[in-house]
Amino acid sequence: MIRENTITTQGFRTHFVQTDKYKTSTLVWKMKAPLSKETVTLRALLPYVLQSGTKTHPSMKTLRTYLDELYGAMLNVDLTKKGEFHIITIRLDVANEKFLKDASPLLNKAIQLLSEIILHPALENGRFVSQIVEQEKRALKQRIQSAYDDKMRYANLRLVEEMCKNEPYALPSHGQLEDVEAITPDTLFTYYKKALQEDEVDLYIIGDIEETSALEAVQQHLQLPGQLPRTAEKPHVEPKKVANVxxxxxxxxxxxxxxxxxxxxxxxxxxxxxxxxxxxxxxxxxxxxxxxxxxxxxxxxxxxxxxxxxxxxxxxxxxxxxxxxxxxxxxxxxxxxxxxxxxxxxxxxxxxxxxxxxxxxxxxxxxxxxxxxxxxxxxxxxxxxxxxxxxxxxxxxxxxxxxxxxxxxxxxxxxxxxxxxxxxxx
Amino acid sequence: MEKIVYEQLQEQLYYEKMPNGLDVYILPKKSFNKTYATFTTKYGSVDNQFVPLGTTEMKRVPDGIAHFLEHKLFEKEDGDVFQQFSKQGASANAFTSFTRTAYLFSSTANVEKNLETLMDFVQTPYFSEQTVEKEKGIIGQEIRMYDDNPDWRVYFGLIESMYQQHPVKIDIAGTVESIADITKDLLYECYGTFYHPSNMLLFIAGPVDEKAMMEQIRRNQAKKSFPKASEIQRFHYQEPEEVAKEKHVLPMHVQTSKCLVGIKAKAVKQKGKEKLKHELAMNVLLDYLFGKSSQHYERLYQQGLIDETFAYDYTEEEQFGFAVIGGDTNDPEKLATEIKQVILTFQDSPLAQEDLERVKKKKIGAFLRSLNSPEYIANQFTRYAFHEMSLFEVVPVLESLTIHDIMKVANECFHQKQLAVCQVVPKE
Incomplete structure (x- = not known):
């Protein structure tokens, strides 16, 4: 039905799915760690800072201009909870050049760009650029607040918060307002390094792709510390017995x-x-x-x-x-x-x-x-x-x-x- | 059955007009699991004045009736059509827009049966006083749900500010008061006028055999009889160029303000390729001005005036067209001023060829991405076809756009009197 080919690459797993359904190729990068109060807001901020600039494309404008040139490659990030895990997702979707008049290969460029975003962010003095961090802190605060304005979403968030009090699951995936301000370019950069060391990472590559050459590009550009994929430990949570409604x-x-x-x-x-x-x-x-x-x-x-x-x-x-x-x-x-x-x-x-x-x-x-x-x-x-x-x-x-x-x-x-x-x- | 091949996109489309006037399109998508079908009538919330079939007088019907009809068509004497679809493993739905009502299903099994169910339920109305009354409670809650949704309120608030006469300014679902006046007889009258096959289009995309499917549709349609088609007479509203109101502020129970700026286009009467060109030129222009790689986006983001909710969109139909720009903001006043400024000073600094080419590239890639979705193809193809345009012409028309085309739409629309602002702000 779908043929998933999983290969261990340096420090993570790469999963290929070959299909001719789509007119684009999709890269999905997932980083998984236990959900915890100490890291939830740092993680909620991190991918937004990463997508704001890289070493080669140091600002949002230059990075976005490059995406346009790759025929409107689409880059987006999000955060989700799966049980007591907190997952960072970075997606990059790029046109398959066989449907374009100009047929220069785009997938390898996309893999290279993804590695830039993840491994070579824009830096100043060996840490994240403070202007970017401040900007994204403001955007994060607004994102957290906006959950309050969408009443269907708000009611759902509040239910989980009330129901799972004292369990990590009560934490919202987009972080906590009161923890945003204290984050600095330093603390975020330190956490970023730690996440690259410790998170369990999976990369999915989907589309009408040449697996061998894509794998080569992955091996060449994307290397995490350590050889084997890591495993994020599942937090132990006692099953809750309901005493009173x-x-x-x-x-x-x-x-x-x-x-x-x-x-x-x-x-x-x-x-x-x-x-x-x-x-x-x-x-x-x-x-x-x-x-x-x-x-x-x-x-x-x-x-x-x-x-x-x-x-x-x-x-x-x-x-x-x-x-x-x-x-x-x-x-x-x-x-x-x-x-x-x-x-x-x-x-x-x-x-x-x-x-x-x-x-x-x-x-x-x-x-x-x-x-x-x-x-x-x-x-x-x-x-x-x-x-x-x-x-x-x-x-x-x-x-x-x-x-x-x-x-x-x-x-x-x-x-x-x-x-x-x-x-x-x- | 006509076969249309789009070589660059590697798509093949099959078309046939049925003897009763129904347009049928089939797009085989062999590697997909699901088949997605839409059955759409060119009838939406703006069609609130028309000459009912078999009469001679213009008639005004209650606001929200097209949407109400959409809900009620699912109910039959022997029960709910949703049940039928789910027994056949399909998921069904429908939506009403300003100018269209679409019924749809998607399924990975029993496609033939599901297609039969789709055609039959849409073409066999059953309305009773009792079920019409019951629906008023359900739709009343749908309206309330939107009342509490600040994104919806600011969007409709903006359209209301832009239009003086045209019913595009009226909420698609109507109001609790307006739907109170809906009766079963009114529903039959609207149905009879707008659900004639010659006013409808059936689109199917999926792993199907086009020949067998077209034959099935022919047989199904041949079983049914319809009165002779006559040209539908819809009321033509005279809409001035100026917006109704420059600014509208809605206090709501929110923490973050919202600000949208609207650009009211002059009524666009073109059809076919000309229209497609016009629409795409406006989209390219908005992308150039407000896209994430634009200087304005960067500046507004750095000033802390916008966040990732910032977006823009252009809607163009036969009698109206408008652009919407904006999102969440900490300073709705400043953002409104900035956006207006960008629009009104655009013509002072010329658009460079290189920027145009970049935006075109981006649009072409985005278009390919949307073709990953059978839903997008079916819905957009239908919309385009109702304006005598073809969805699959988008890439060549995008490629052909010149700076002159872009400047033309800017000249047409970028004027103070065509701008309106709507804001949602926290209630004291």
Whole structure:
């Protein structure tokens, strides 16, 4: 289905996926480290500083001009959490010259540029350029604040913060506002060196590529300290037992209430029951044929969106819905009823089959985008459990009704978070 | 069935016009897993005054009805079409824009069945008083969701500031009050007028056999009967060149301000290649002025006035065209002044050939990247086709752009009276 060829290069792993689907070639660089309060904000800043200038292209303008000349190569960075890991991603996507009139090879130039961005940043006095660092600190603060302005995102962040208090997972992937100011070009540079030494690193190269020559370019330009790929250690977190349901109500001057509910499933990507959990989520709230959509939206007309999703590496199930503040009790009651129905096995064989078909479709569709392909393959790096695509498909197919019910009965309600209007009754 | 080959892009497109007037395009994409299909009508939120099919009088319908219709078309006497699609392993969706309503599915199995479901549900309306009432609650919450979204508010606030008459200034979903007036009879009237096959386009991209698929579509369409097509009469709004309001400020519950500057283009009446050229020239110009490699971007970023949310975009349809520039900022006043300054002083310093070539290169690469996505191809191809342009002509037209073409759009649009500002600021 996809042929992933993984090769150990100096200090990291390079994964090639050869495909003629795309008109561009994609490079994705991933750096993984344990999520921790001490490093989360440094890591959130680091890739933004790296993409602001290199030794050869020392400013954003010169670097971006060079990207334009490489036929609009696209460079972007982001931060994500996968369970208790914090992951820095740097992507560089470049046109495949066979679709251009001017056919000079672009992939090797892109690999060279990626190595510049990662290994040869713009420096002054042996550390990051202070003007760049200050500029990116300001942008980071604005990025953190803007999460507050997008209320759907804010409600989700707040739920995780409340639910996972005292666990690293409560930390937001884009860092903490109060820790930004203290960062200096020195401290960030020291951390950068450390991350290059210690992070677990994977490079994905996807497209209609010449593997041999691409590998040569990687070996020539990208070398990390140490020969073998490192492994980032997984922080140990005691599984949380829910004693009491935690309820939080927050008021803001908004028109629609955002109801976000978190459950503990105690099942992650590592577990045998992972596929059953996926099917559970599909029947419960993952799709537009699911119980939440049908009952909260279609039957009761309470919401435009009512859905659930999984945090696969953390074992959380999250429900989200936007409702009229006065309809809080009604919506909660319907959501509880749907969860109880799942626990009682009140779903048809038809719903099981339908859900399996949609999950299968979703996975296959994800593999049609370079980005999606990398995300699917990267699960196998984050988790100790390796799941080839074929197994993923057959594993879902094998899920039985009993498995879904068993999984449902393991799920515990942990936290209810409601962001509501000033006038709202609750 | 006509075959069109695009050699440089290595794409082959198949086209046929059905006897009932429906335009069908198939783009085989053999190495993809999924097939993506869109069934689109040239009917959107701006079509709020028209002569309903079989009548002679211009009629004004409630704001938000095109979008409401889109929601309701999924519901049938025997249940919800979403259920049908998911039983067949597909994911389905729809969207309404200013000028189009599109229904779509993507699937990696049962493509034939899913295509049948798509054509049949769009061409078999079923509206009842009861389901229309129920939908008002759901769409009411959709409107509320957007009400709380500062990005949406600042965008629509800007369009509202730019337009005096044209209904592009009205939110696509309408308001809670306007949708209250929607009835099943009004829905049937809009449906009958705008969902005639001769006003629609079906586009399919994926690992399909074009011959078998075209035959399936022919058979499906031949089973259905439609009244004879007549030219749809839409109201033509007289829109002045000047913006309605120079500045609009919206206090909201946010921590970071937002500032957008809009450029109102003169109504662009061209079609085909001329239009494509006009649109691409404006896009190249915006990229030159505000792209990440521009001197202005660097300056504004260093001054701390913008961050990575800074963006720009140009929208051009038959009766209106506008550019939007801006993003999050700590100083919405200063940013508005700076952006306006860049626009109004552009013609003082000439555009260099070398800069033009660089931006063109960038645009060509970005276009290739967007062709990685069947969604992009289907949606954009349809939009272009409705204006008698071809998506696959973008590269040659980009290559042909001259400094003169760029200066022409600047002369047309870069005037004080065509600029408007909208800001979202933290509420006291």
């Amino acid at each position: 935690h309820e939080v109500v927050e008021k803001q001057d908004i028109k629609q209430g955002k109801l976000n509910i978190g459950y503990r499933t105690q099942i992650t990507y590592d577990d045998d029951d992972y596929y059953a959990l996926q099917v559970f989520n599909g029947i419960f709230g993952g799709f537009s044929h699911s119980k939440l959509f049908i009952n909260v939206r279609e039957k009761a007309s309470l919401a435009y969106y009512a859905a659930s999703r999984l945090e696969s590496h953390k074992g959380l199930l999250m429900v989200m819905s936007g409702i009229e503040p006065a309809n809080y009790e009604k919506a909660m009651q319907i959501i509880h009823e749907q969860m109880n129905a799942m626990k009682q096995g009140e779903f048809s064989d038809n719903e099981i089959e339908q859900t399996k078909a949609v999950i299968r479709n979703q996975l296959l569709e994800t593999l049609d985008t370079p980005r999606g392909m990398v995300e699917v393959l990267y699960h196998n790096v984050v988790s100790e459990r390796k799941r080839p695509i074929d197994e993923w498909l057959s594993g879902t197919e094998k899920v039985q009704r009993e498995d879904i019910v068993r999984v449902a009965n393991q799920i515990e309600l942990d936290t209810i978070y409601f962001l509501t209007g000033m006038e709202g009754e609750k």
